[in-house]
Amino acid sequence: xxxxxxxxxxxxxxxxxxxxxxxxxxxxxxxxxxxxxxxxxxxxxxxxxxxxxxxxxxxxxxxxxxxxxxxxxxxxxxxxxxxxxxxxxxxxxxxxxxxxxxxxxxxxxxxxxxxxxxxxxxxxxxxxxxxxxxxxxxxxxxxxx
Numbered sequence: 001x002x003x004x005x006x007x008x009x010x011x012x013x014x015x016x017x018x019x020x021x022x023x024x025x026x027x028x029x030x031x032x033x034x035x036x037x038x039x040x041x042x043x044x045x046x047x048x049x050x051x052x053x054x055x056x057x058x059x060x061x062x063x064x065x066x067x068x069x070x071x072x073x074x075x076x077x078x079x080x081x082x083x084x085x086x087x088x089x090x091x092x093x094x095x096x097x098x099x100x101x102x103x104x105x106x107x108x109x110x111x112x113x114x115x116x117x118x119x120x121x122x123x124x125x126x127x128x129x130x131x132x133x134x135x136x137x138x139x140x141x142x143x144x145x
Contacts, residue, residue, distance in 0.1 A: 002092050003058040011062050014055055021050045057090040061123075064094055068124050069144045079116065079132040079140050086120060086128070086140060095122040095142070103131070118142075 005011045024047040028037060037047055051059075069075055077086045077094050086095040097120040104115065114135035120128050122144070130142025 002090070003052075003054040005058050005062045008066075011059065011066075014051060014059055017048070018051050018056065018059065021048050024048060025050075053090050057088040057092045060088045061092050061094065065123060068126070071144050074141055074143050077140055077142070079118070079136055079138060081137045083116070083136045086118075086122075086130075086142065093123060095120045095128050100132075119145075 005014065024045070025037065028041070028045045028047050029035060031045070032041075037045070041047070042049065050056075064075075075094075078089060079085075079097075080087055080091070083100050084097050085093050086097065087093055097118050099120075100116050100118045102114055103117050114132075116132040116135070118130055118132060118140070120142075122128050127145040128142045129145050130140050132138055132140045
C-alpha cells in the first residue's frame with residue numbers, strides 16, 4: 001500500500017527533510033562532480049539521508065492535490081503500463097485516462113518507441129490533456145484544460 005501523508009504538518013516535515021537533503025547533495029555534487037553518494041560519503045560531507053521513494057511520491061501526490069496546476073501549466077509524470085492512468089514514478093495515481101490514441105512522433109513522422117496523445121481526469125476532478133513520449137510505462141507531459 002502506498003504511503004499517504006495525513007496532515008499539513010507531516011507534509012511540511014517531510015518536505016523539509018527532502019529539501020535539506022537536496023541542498024546538501026547539490027553542494028556535495030559541486031565539490032566532487034559526482035552524481036551519486038554512498039553512506040560513507042554522506043557522513044563525511046554531512047549530507048542527510050534522502051526520503052524513501054514511497055515518501056517522495058507521497059509528497060508529489062500531496063502537492064498535486066493541495067497546490068493544483070494552473071491552466072496550461074505543464075506537469076511531468078508517467079503513463080501506466082496498461083495505459084489507463086497517469087502516475088508518479090512509483091505508481092501513485094495522479095489521473096485516469098479517458099482516451100488514449102497512438103500518434104506519430106516528430107516532424108518527419110519517425111517514431112522512437114510509441115507516442116500517445118491522451119485526455120483524462122486528474123485526482124482533483126480536473127480535465128487534463130497531454131502526450132506520452134516513450135510508450136506505455138514511459139514519461140508524459142500534460143496540462144489542465
